[in-house]
Amino acid sequence: MMGMPHRARSLVVLAGLTEGVAPKFLLLRVRHGPLPSPVRDAAPRHPRLTQPRRRHSDRPPARAIRAADGYPPRMGHHQALARTLLTRRTYAEQAGIALADRPAPLYRLLVLVTLLSARIRAQVGVATARALFAAGYGTPQAMEAANWQERVDTLGRGHYRRYDEQTATMLGSGARLCLERWHGDLRQLHREAAGEPAQLRRLLTAFPGIGPVGADIFLREVQSVWPELRPYADRRTVTAARRLGLPTSTDRLARLVDDVDFGRLASALVRVALGEESAGQISRDAADR
Secondary structure, three states, rough: OOOOOHHHHHHHHHHHOOOOOOOHHHHHHHHHHOOOOOOOOOOOOOOHOOOOOOOOOOOOOOOHHHOOOOOOOOHHHHHHHHHHHOOOOOOHHHHOOOOOOHHHHHHHHHHHHHHHHOOHHHHHHHHHHHHHOOOOOOOHHHHHHOOOOHHHHHHHHOOOOOOOOHHHHHHHHHHHHHHHHHHHHHHHHHHHHHOOOOHHHHHHHOOOOHHHHHHHHHHHHOOOOOOHHHOOOHHHHHHHHHHHHOOOOOHHHHHHHHHHHHHHHHHHHHHHHHHOHHHHHHHHHHHHH
């Protein structure tokens, strides 16, 4: 007893006072382990700890979770948004341009881009492009042959009034550059740049009135007929994708649509970035599909 710790001695004394139990037997219990705690009738403090713990293997695999269209839930939502955006027309289509890899449609796209590069509403630029083409200025030869006042008057009919005089000069100079350097055929510009976006941007910004934003517009629209540019997404495209909750990586965004449709998707996203269409309306339309 004298060599035992204080705790052990106390337990032995208490055991000796227990009615009906031999002290030696209790002493052995003290030596071989602590006395058992009394059983409590009260419920445990943390009942959730008494629930059987779920094993990792019991969880359904992620690939087993699919929406009705066969995609994971989030991917299904992205697909619905993309399909909705593809129902919108491109700016080239709105301007009446049947885009193709031919000299006249490519030049008309250049004219549209020149108009959209100014600080005006996109719909004013589109309407003005239609007015210019209706007046017969759909080729660099016709645009260069028109006099300055004729171009100003046509721009006015499209309500392009704030920049009409400056733009009339730029359209004439741009047509001349297209004729002198590219012989009226922007496919030659494409070949000189070897389809490289950086080189194409450099050559496009040589045209009067077209800066980096205008070059982005041209490349975004023309990728439908210059396939080596795909997928081409500019800053506005990415901004709108983020606003809609779509992937902001160009490659991941491109996986939502067929390769040939990416230009249309990018153009529709730009409308959202410019506030021509609200992200909320696009989301509601997607939910109704």
